[in-house]
Every structure is written in C-alpha cells, then in structure tokens.
Amino acid sequence: MKKMKITLVAICTLFAFQLGAQTKIKVSDVSIHSGSLTNTSVTVTGSNVNLLSLAREQGSNLLTNVDLSTYKKYTGSNGTTSNLFSILLGTEFKFRNKMKMNFRGGFTALNKSDMSVSYIKEDVYRIDTFTSSQTGQQIFIDSTRADEYNLSTVSSQLALDLSATFSTNKLNKFSFYAGFGTFFGFTYASYLDILHTNRISNNNGFSDPIRYQNINQSWKSTAENEKLKIDHSGSIAAIYIPLGIEYRVSKKVNVLKNFSIYTELRPSFVVSKNSFSETNSSSYWMNIVGLRYHIF
Numbered sequence: 001m002k003k004m005k006i007t008l009v010a011i012c013t014l015f016a017f018q019l020g021a022q023t024k025i026k027v028s029d030v031s032i033h034s035g036s037l038t039n040t041s042v043t044v045t046g047s048n049v050n051l052l053s054l055a056r057e058q059g060s061n062l063l064t065n066v067d068l069s070t071y072k073k074y075t076g077s078n079g080t081t082s083n084l085f086s087i088l089l090g091t092e093f094k095f096r097n098k099m100k101m102n103f104r105g106g107f108t109a110l111n112k113s114d115m116s117v118s119y120i121k122e123d124v125y126r127i128d129t130f131t132s133s134q135t136g137q138q139i140f141i142d143s144t145r146a147d148e149y150n151l152s153t154v155s156s157q158l159a160l161d162l163s164a165t166f167s168t169n170k171l172n173k174f175s176f177y178a179g180f181g182t183f184f185g186f187t188y189a190s191y192l193d194i195l196h197t198n199r200i201s202n203n204n205g206f207s208d209p210i211r212y213q214n215i216n217q218s219w220k221s222t223a224e225n226e227k228l229k230i231d232h233s234g235s236i237a238a239i240y241i242p243l244g245i246e247y248r249v250s251k252k253v254n255v256l257k258n259f260s261i262y263t264e265l266r267p268s269f270v271v272s273k274n275s276f277s278e279t280n281s282s283s284y285w286m287n288i289v290g291l292r293y294h295i296f
Contacts, residue, residue: 026295028092031104033290037082037112037268039282051117051151055192058228062196068149071119082112084286086161100167108161108183110236114190114272114280116152146199154193155274157236159185165242170260170294175246181266182239187274190232196224234274240266240286258295264288 055063088106125143163181199221244264250256266286273279 026091027089028102029090029104029292029294031088031090031106031262031290031292032086033262033264033288034083034085035264035286035288035290037084037110037270037284037286039082039284051115051153051192052119054230055151055194055228058192058230060194060226060228062194062224062226063149066149068119071121071147071149074118074120075116082110084108084110084288086288086290088161088163100170102165102167102177102179103163104165104181105160105162108159108185110155110157110159112155112157112236112272114153114155114234114274116150118151119149120146121148122146144199144201146197146201148195148197148199150193150195150197152193153230153232153274154191155187155232155234155272156189157185157187157234157272159183159236159238163240163242165244167246170246170248171251173248173251175248175260177242177244177246179242180239181242182237184237185235187232187234187236190230190234190274192228192230194226194228196226198222232274234272236270236272238268238270238284240268242266244288246292258293260292260294262288262290262292264290 052063052068086106086108088104090102090104093101093103123145125145126141131138161181161183163179165177165179165181167177168175201220242264243266244262246260246262248257249259249261264286266284266288268284268286269281270284271279271281
C-alpha cells in the first residue's frame with residue numbers, strides 16, 4: 001500500500017503538468033486524502049469457495065491438525081472496516097455566481113475485505129464454589145474458554161475515481177460541498193488473512209445470575225495471525241455521494257493560504273466481482289480526512 005501511494009502521487013503530479021501544458025483545462029486544486037470504509041450490509045451471490053479448504057490448500061500453519069467440526073460457524077462481513085488512499089486533481093467552474101462546480105479525477109487505492117467466515121467455540125468450567133458461613137450465599141468460580149478462528153480474503157485494488165461537487169465560496173474560512181461520484185477499477189493483489197484468538201476468563205459469578213452476572217470477570221487472551229498470498233483476479237465499481245466541510249488554514253500567511261483541510265462523509269454502494277463469487281454488493285459509509293492545495 002505504501003509503494004502504491006508513492007506511485008499515485010508521482011503519476012498525478014506528472015499528469016497535472018501535462019494537462020496544463022497541452023490543453024486549456026487548468027488544474028484548480030490537488031487533493032490527497034485517506035479514510036476508512038465500514039460496510040452496513042453485504043450480499044454475496046454465486047459463492048463457490050470454502051475459505052477453510054482454501055486455507056488448508058495454501059498450507060496454513062495455524063489450521064494444521066485442527067478439528068473445527070464442533071465449532072459454530074458464522075459467515076458474512078457486516079461491520080468490516082477497510083481503508084483507502086486517494087490523490088485527485090480538480091478543475092473549477094462558476095455556477096450562478098455563488099456556487100461553484102468542481103470536477104475531480106484521479107486514483108484511489110483500497111484494501112477491502114471480500115469474504116469472511118468465523119469458527120467459534122466456548123466452554124465453561126466450574127472451578128470452585130464458596131459458601132458464606134453467615135448468609136449461606138454461594139459464590140461460583142467459573143472459567144470460560146473461547147477459541148476463535150477468523151478467515152477473510154483481503155483484496156488490494158486500484159480504481160479510477162471521478163466526482164462532481166457543488167461548493168460554497170472556498171475563499172471563506174469554512175466552505176461546504178456536496179455532489180456525486182464514482183470509481184471503478186481492478187484487483188492487483190490479494191491474500192487470505194487468518195486470525196486465531198484464544199481467551200480464558202475467571203468469572204466470580206453469584207447465585208443471583210440476573211443481578212450479579214459477569215461481576216469480577218477478567219480475560220486473558222492470546223492471538224496468532226497468518227497471511228497467505230492467493231491468486232485473485234477481480235474488478236470493483238462504486239457510486240457515492242460526497243458530503244464535506246472544508247477549512248481554509250489561513251487567509252493571511254502566504255505559505256498557508258492556499259491550503260485547506262477537509263473531512264468528508266460518503267454514503268456508498270460498492271459492487272465487486274472476484275474468482276470466489278459472481279458478485280459482492282455492499283453498502284458502505286466512507287469517512288475521509290484530507291489535505292487540499294488550491295491554485296487561486
């Protein structure tokens with residue numbers, strides 16, 4: 001991801017110089033931002049792969065001689081958070097004197113979870129029982145052991161990002177903007193992420209489970225992680241609504257007056273296709289923070 005960020009910055013810088021030299025289109029701003037994507041719903045159709053079998057085929061050390069037949073299985077990836085990085089070039093058009101329209105184009109690099117499955121097993125053991133000599137109340141000392149294996153495919157993707165937004169006057173200290181956008185691209189690398197977590201607790205419960213449940217509970221946990229490279233070709237496309245607020249750093253200091261900081265919320269709908277399933281459609285909340293340089 002780090003090499004990809006450097007490459008994108010270099011490509012867009014060269015493109016900006018070429019665009020200004022060879023066409024009448026003038027670059028009005030350069031934006032760099034990073035953020036996260038949290039999915040709110042996921043629909044997978046045509047899935048034709050078992051991630052557990054895939055992990056064992058790839059020689060997973062964490063799953064060697066592990067019997068998961070007594071574990072509960074959970075599929076899906078609702079609530080999964082991914083990350084993105086973008087660099088965009090913008091050009092500006094005036095609209096009815098007060099409003100301005102900005103067209104921006106560039107590249108977005110993403111790391112996104114496509115599919116996931118978890119295997120979980122919990123066992124509760126009674127370690128000891130204490131009885132009060134005064135009240136006769138019993139105090140139970142239980143031990144809970146939770147063992148979990150989480151498997152997920154993570155794809156690194158590169159997309160062409162295009163958007164159009166309407167904004168208030170950027171010369172003000174604060175400005176606001178909204179619009180619509182899209183990006184589409186391909187997967188260039190992927191891996192299978194395997195996380196094994198083992199947690200053990202000592203729970204001093206009481207005879208009244210409703211009133212005293214989980215009092216004095218302490219957890220000790222250990223975790224192991226393994227990443228396996230896998231063959232993975234695919235594509236991605238999305239539509240989103242950028243809703244942002246921009247803060248101009250300074251109006252007086254020459255070094256800073258062209259810079260602004262912005263934060264943006266993007267309700268999004270993403271569709272991806274890979275070798276594991278026919279389609280993977282997800283609704284996302286994209287949260288973005290970035291730096292923008294204006295060419296006034």
